[in-house]
Amino acid sequence: MEQKLWSISELADECGVTTRTIRFYEDKGLLQPQRAGSNRVYNYKDKARLILILRGKRLGFSLEDIGEFLALYHAECDPAHASQLQYLLDKIQAKVKLLRQQQEDLALTLQELTRIETECLSHLKLPNSEEPLTP
Amino acid sequence: MEQKLWSISELADECGVTTRTIRFYEDKGLLQPQRAGSNRVYNYKDKARLILILRGKRLGFSLEDIGEFLALYHAECDPAHASQLQYLLDKIQAKVKLLRQQQEDLALTLQELTRIETECLSHLKLPNSEEPLTP
DNA sequence: CATGTATTTGACGTTAACGTTAACCTCTTC
DNA sequence: GAAGAGGTTAACGTTAACGTCAAATACATG
Incomplete structure (x- = not known):
């Protein structure tokens, strides 16, 4: 079954942020989407990660903290x-x-x-x- | 009955902030203590105001917002x-x-x-x- | 009186989290 | 093939909320 994929601007729209923001989070190591050529491609896991990041932000976490907490979700x-x-x-x-x-x-x-x-x-x-x- | 008064550093200690922070809030118009000579002197109302400011901050309000809300407590x-x-x-x-x-x-x-x-x-x-x- | 401690104003520095050009590709579509 | 819509990296700009000196003043104490 084919998975849904997002371009950077689609993802930005759906999550209510700018593309700059998404690229910035990638710079900080919070997101690591695939590439198709040079273009970023996001799957549902990437989107879930972004949503977690945004919730963290609403609660006043720094991006650095969020990075560490995200690691917990995997390395548990x-x-x-x-x-x-x-x-x-x-x-x-x-x-x-x-x-x-x-x-x-x-x-x-x-x-x-x-x-x-x-x-x-x-x-x-x-x-x-x-x-x-x-x- | 005499009211308790605070110096800037006493107030800073009791409220867990620096003196720089308190002066900064004054610059922004959030506090207007009396003066004794050139020294700032705070009364219990000033302290209550500061505590309100800090609670606002913990909730993620900007100082500008806090200023407007503080006005509400008086001009209601x-x-x-x-x-x-x-x-x-x-x-x-x-x-x-x-x-x-x-x-x-x-x-x-x-x-x-x-x-x-x-x-x-x-x-x-x-x-x-x-x-x-x-x- | 010298020393220490607290205070003042003023000015410049810092950090996080992006915004904002700029200069350049690469498709698609007319 | 010209135009337009989206994408890329790189680099500089911005803002809030203080931190961090600096230089001067005032008061208390041994």
Whole structure:
């Protein structure tokens, strides 16, 4: 069964980034597409990788961190590199801590923002609609 | 009753930033401490503002955005600036959308990270502990 | 008074993550 | 064969958010 393939601009469109961005990630070693002649060709695995990268970015990971985490998805738990694993484990645990803090921050902020939002809305939707109740 | 006051380095220490950072925020108009002579002096309101700024940063807001949101905490819903309010409201709603996406991303990522984490741990804690059950 | 410590302003340096030309191929299609 | 649409590499530009001196001032203390 033939696999679907993407050109660089198709992939860019579908993932909402520019071709420059995709080439940049390749420079950083995050993507390694095949070539057809000199043209880059992406398969579904490449696309999945890109999607993971973008999710990492939305969470505030650096591209360097993302590179290391991506390695984990493949080398996962090879006991041959225990020290490297321990290093990555430390990074993960630190990041998990940060992310939990973010969850708190996020909840608080959403709460305050929606409070302000509703206050604003009430002011915008009722511009001197009625006279005060003091005649 | 006397209010507690902070020097710039005290404030920096307590909030986990450098003095350079605090001065930078002042340059950007995010903080306006009093002065005693030429020295900056911060009160509890200034400190609260800084804490809000740092929370904004952890959530990935730009300092410019943070400045606008901070204005909301004071000018809140003055009907005199309806158009400005609408502008800020749009920004807030866009950000709320982004934050909800982040919550999703975050949940997914935490899930995968902890999965990898436990896999790693199991490999690290059981280095060829027992022979396989095939004699 | 000398020394140390904290502060000030000002200016230049740095880094990540791309954006933006530029100059050049290579198809396809009219 | 001319034009246009896509692709390539290479190199320089940009921006935010500070870091990092530098040079000067102010205050406290042995």
